[in-house]
Amino acid sequence: MSYEAPEPFAWNYCGTCGAPLVMTHDGQSVQPHCAPCRRFFYRNPVPAACCFVRRGKDELLFTQRAVEPCKGEWTLPGGFIELGETAEEAVLRELLEETNLRASTVELLGVSTKQSPNVGAVMVLGFVVINWSGEEAMRPDTDAIDLRFFPRHARPTVPFSVHRELLALYDARDGHHDKKWLK
Ligand SMILES: [Zn+2]
Numbered sequence: 698m699s700y701e702a703p704e705p706f707a708w709n710y711c712g713t714c715g716a717p718l719v720m721t722h723d724g725q726s727v728q729p730h731c732a733p734c735r736r737f738f739y740r741n742p743v744p745a746a747c748c749f750v751r752r753g754k755d756e757l758l759f760t761q762r763a764v765e766p767c768k769g770e771w772t773l774p775g776g777f778i779e780l781g782e783t784a785e786e787a788v789l790r791e792l793l794e795e796t797n798l799r800a801s802t803v804e805l806l807g808v809s810t811k812q813s814p815n816v817g818a819v820m821v822l823g824f825v826v827i828n829w830s831g832e833e834a835m836r837p838d839t840d841a842i843d844l845r846f847f848p849r850h851a852r853p854t855v856p857f858s859v860h861r862e863l864l865a866l867y868d869a870r871d872g873h874h875d876k877k878w879l880k
Contacts, residue, residue, distance in 0.1 A: 702766065702814035708738040742810055742818035746788040747775030747860060749806060749825045749867055750798065752832075756846040757867075759853060760795060763842045766815065771845075771853035773860050775821070788824045795838050800829035807866045809859040823863035 711731035721730035729738040750758035759771040774795045778787040803824040810820040
């Protein structure tokens with residue numbers, strides 16, 4: 698079965714009261730608005746986080762996706778940031794859920810944003826995971842087929858341009874990195 702991305706979503710009705718939204722000027726631009734709730738419905742990039750888990754000299758951890766989009770391809774572990782958690786908490790939660798690895802410290806590497814048919818646009822924060830542990834108990838979760846460390850020369854081609862951009866940033870920083878990136 699081939700995967701077809703859904704149409705980008707658009708707000709038509711209020712998610713709270715169900716009233717049809719009316720395009721209304723908010724003082725800066727025209728946006729969908731619910732008059733009964735006095736609320737504008739903005740569309741913004743959805744924040745996500747991904748992990749750079751390094752082993753040895755130049756190996757990075759990749760996960761093989763068990764779900765669409767890009768099922769079967771290798772990507773960086775990560776996921777969407779949930780309400781009520783910080784970006785740092787999100788990346789540590791995703792690391793534990795997806796790999797069973799534990800860590801307490803992450804360092805922001807950079808940010809990459811891309812238009813996405815699934816969510817409108819996604820903004821991915823890349824974090825280097827410092828002092829992780831638990832490799833003997835590492836296992837992929839239900840969304841992944843496999844987990845593997847790849848040396849730099851044998852890295853898989855990742856399907857998401859945000860990950861490619863962050864990998865390029867990682868490599869650029871890698872030559873000058875602080876010793877704390879090393880495990
Ligand atoms: Zn409403």
